[in-house]
Each structure stands twice: as C-alpha cells, then as structure tokens.
Amino acid sequence: MTPYPLSLPLAGRRVVLVGGGTAAARRLPGFLAAGARVSLVAAELTPAVHAYVDAGRVAWQARDFAEVDLDDAWLVCLADPAAADTVLAAAERRRVFCVPAEDQAPDNRAATTGSVALVGSGPGDPELITVKGRRLLAEADVVVADRLVPGMLLDALRPGVELVDASKIPYGPSVAQEEINRVLVDRALAGRSVVRLKGGDPFVFGRGGEEVIACVAAGVPVIVVPGVTSSVAAPALAGIPVTHRGVAHGFTVVSGHLPPGHPESLVDWGALARLGGTLVVLMGLKNLAKITTALVEHGLDPTAPVGVVQEGSTDRQRALRSTVGEVAADVAADGIRPPAVVVIGPVVDALGSARR
Numbered sequence: 001m002t003p004y005p006l007s008l009p010l011a012g013r014r015v016v017l018v019g020g021g022t023a024a025a026r027r028l029p030g031f032l033a034a035g036a037r038v039s040l041v042a043a044e045l046t047p048a049v050h051a052y053v054d055a056g057r058v059a060w061q062a063r064d065f066a067e068v069d070l071d072d073a074w075l076v077c078l079a080d081p082a083a084a085d086t087v088l089a090a091a092e093r094r095r096v097f098c099v100p101a102e103d104q105a106p107d108n109r110a111a112t113t114g115s116v117a118l119v120g121s122g123p124g125d126p127e128l129i130t131v132k133g134r135r136l137l138a139e140a141d142v143v144v145a146d147r148l149v150p151g152m153l154l155d156a157l158r159p160g161v162e163l164v165d166a167s168k169i170p171y172g173p174s175v176a177q178e179e180i181n182r183v184l185v186d187r188a189l190a191g192r193s194v195v196r197l198k199g200g201d202p203f204v205f206g207r208g209g210e211e212v213i214a215c216v217a218a219g220v221p222v223i224v225v226p227g228v229t230s231s232v233a234a235p236a237l238a239g240i241p242v243t244h245r246g247v248a249h250g251f252t253v254v255s256g257h258l259p260p261g262h263p264e265s266l267v268d269w270g271a272l273a274r275l276g277g278t279l280v281v282l283m284g285l286k287n288l289a290k291i292t293t294a295l296v297e298h299g300l301d302p303t304a305p306v307g308v309v310q311e312g313s314t315d316r317q318r319a320l321r322s323t324v325g326e327v328a329a330d331v332a333a334d335g336i337r338p339p340a341v342v343v344i345g346p347v348v349d350a351l352g353s354a355r356r
C-alpha cells in the first residue's frame with residue numbers, strides 16, 4: 001500500500017518518542033523544530049539525546065514504554081525496534097499514528113532537495129501544453145526555457161519565479177548542455193522546484209535524456225511530462241495526417257541537421273528512400289537539397305509529394321506543397337525559414353481539398 005504523504009502541524013502537540021539511541025537523536029530536532037511537546041520514553045539515553053533532557057527541551061520517562069504513555073499523544077515515533085510490537089499494538093488501539101523512525105527522511109538533504117520536471121511545451125500554441133505541464137509551470141520556483149517554447153507560457157508565470165533563458169547560455173552547443181544540466185541540478189539541490197520547459201516533446205530531439213541522466217547522477221528527483229511534438233502536430237495543423245488508411249501505415253521521424261554522408265550522421269537515407277510510408281524531417285531546411293538529392297539517388301520518386309510547415313500552430317504558420325525534386329528550390333523561393341517540418345509521402349495529398 002502506498003503511504004499517504006502528510007505534513008502534520010505539531011506545534012504545541014504531544015509527540016511520544018520511544019527510544020533513546022541514534023534514531024531518536026536524528027528525529028528529535030525535526031519534532032522540536034515543528035514545535036512539538038516531545039515526551040521521550042527510554043530506559044537509557046545516548047549522551048546526544050541526554051543533552052536535550054539536560055537542556056529542558058524534552059521530558060524523559062526513564063523506563064520501558066507503557067500504553068499510558070500515549071495519553072493525549074497525537075503521534076508516536078518508534079525509535080527502538082525492541083519495543084515495536086508493544087508500541088504498534090498500543091498505537092493501533094489508541095488510534096494514534098505511529099511512524100517508525102527509519103521510514104522518515106534518512107538525511108537533511110532528502111528533506112530539502114527540490115526536483116526537476118522536464119516539461120514539453122508543445123509546438124508553439126500555448127494551449128497545446130498538457131494540463132500537467134501547465135500545473136507544474138504554475139508551481140515552479142525556477143523555469144529553464146528553450147528558445148522555441150511559447151512566449152505566452154512564460155508571460156503567465158507567477159511573480160518571483162527565476163527564469164533562466166537556456167538559449168542564451170553563452171557556450172558552444174555541447175558545453176551549453178553541460179551548463180544547463182548544472183543549472184538544473186544546482187537549483188534542485190537548493191530545494192527549488194525546477195521546470196525545464198522544452199519545445200515539442202522533451203525526448204524528440206530535445207536532449208531531455210541527457211538532462212534526466214544528469215539529475216539522476218546528482219540524486220535529484222526528476223520526472224518527464226511528454227509534450228505534443230511538432231513532428232506530428234505541425235503537419236496535422238497544415239492538414240497532413242502522418243498516417244492515413246490505405247495510404248501510409250507508418251511514419252519515420254528523422255533529424256536532418258547533418259547532411260547525408262556526414263561522418264557523424266546516424267540516419268540511413270538510402271534505407272529511408274526505400275521504406276515507404278511517411279518521412280518527417282526535423283531541422284532539415286539547411287540540408288534540404290542534399291537530403292532530397294540523396295533520397296532520389298536511392299530510388300525515391302522525384303515527383304513524390306512534399307509538405308513543408310513553418311512555425312506550425314502559431315499565428316505565423318506557413319505551409320507549402322511541392323515535390324521531392326523541387327522542394328529545395330521552392331523553399332528558397334518562398335523564403336521558408338526554420339523552425340519547419342518537412343513531410344514526404346502520399347499523405348501530403350491524402351485529405352485532398354480538405355487540406356488547409
């Protein structure tokens with residue numbers, strides 16, 4: 001059963017701490033900081049615990065636990081395993097919550113560490129973020145935002161939020177990622193709730209995986225909130241379904257940031273030319289002529305339809321329809337700029353006159 005997390009208001013309330021050893025020494029400061037009236041029940045105390053008694057900060061019953069100790073108690077903390085059966089049974093009968101000392105935060109850092117949420121903002125329309133992403137954004141202490149996130153989401157942050165513009169971090173691309181990781185970890189270890197807001201989906205060419213690895217390595221709790229990816233949403237909003245019954249039974253999303261033949265490219269353009277279905281290319285405008293030439297060289301029909309969608313879902317959205325053989329020239333002639341998605345395949349015409 002998953003325990004229900006609670007923060008208890010203990011000020012002025014009686015808390016019974018059973019045990020006088022190191023577990024009790026660890027728990028005492030927290031109870032005292034919460035303003036609890038602590039009654040210590042233990043036959044013996046370590047010097048550290050005795051110091052609290054000597055200072056008059058806790059009352060001490062120098063004996064074994066007895067059920068009567070729970071009179072007027074709001075909470076009992078079990079810091080002596082040998083007394084477990086007796087204390088748990090008495091607490092059950094009295095309906096007093098019993099917390100085993102070991103079940104609590106093992107060290108101060110765990111109690112004060114914040115967290116990181118990698119949140120996908122969607123393609124640009126501020127209404128395309130998820131409900132969960134929106135809630136976490138509203139609760140965040142720190143927001144680390146990419147260039148392509150919708151500005152209106154940042155406009156709606158609560159006052160006092162620290163906003164870190166990740167696109168302005170002044171290093172080369174790989175060092176910049178290390179610096180972003182460092183900011184996420186630093187802020188979270190300082191106890192703050194951090195939202196890392198990323199365009200589209202955090203795990204689609206978003207480097208979200210690297211940030212997860214950095215957080216886990218630093219012991220920072222991290223979650224991922226998926227987003228609406230531009231690879232599907234931008235075509236959809238231009239009237240291009242990436243699959244369509246009887247037309248395409250699959251779609252492949254690739255990055256075109258490296259041209260075909262580049263030694264670091266992980267994309268097999270020859271295989272893609274023969275694959276069929278729909279090919280969606282992100283970050284492909286700069287290398288579009290080389291990409292389409294390679295696809296045709298490997299057998300793709302140069303008359304195959306292509307759709308290009310710039311700034312999908314925003315009020316600056318533009319789209320053009322072309323063919324594999326002509327799209328590079330058409331994009332240049334129309335002045336299409338990044339961010340844009342290139343969609344190749346018969347789905348481009350699947351909706352016919354219903355395509356916008």
Ligand SMILES: C[S@@+](CC[C@H](N)C(=O)[O-])C[C@H]1O[C@@H](n2cnc3c(N)ncnc32)[C@H](O)[C@@H]1O
Pocket residue numbers: 123124148198199200201202203204205206228229230231234281282283284309310311312313314338339340341
């Ligand atoms: C670094 S990738 C990030 C992709 C993002 N994680 C996603 O899931 O949409 C950036 C590329 O995504 C595409 N992109 C992002 N937003 C777009 C939009 N609103 N319209 C068209 N393409 C977009 C472009 O190809 C752009 O170069």
